[in-house]
Amino acid sequence: MEPNSMDQSSSLLVFIISAFALGIVLILTKDNIPPKLRRGSAIAAIVMISAAFILMIYSFFTLG
8 A cells, every 4th residue: 555645745844844843942942952952953953944945845836
């Protein structure tokens, strides 16, 4: 049984919202994060936001 496009678009929407929310939380709380975790969490957030942006552009062409 394959998932339909509604399941794909809703899971994509959840990922996009959570990736951007993580980026916002990291920006707003950057002073409270320990220095050892700051760099790793920033890199993880950049990767997730980049993936969310790429998937958002990809969905414009395929899910139409």
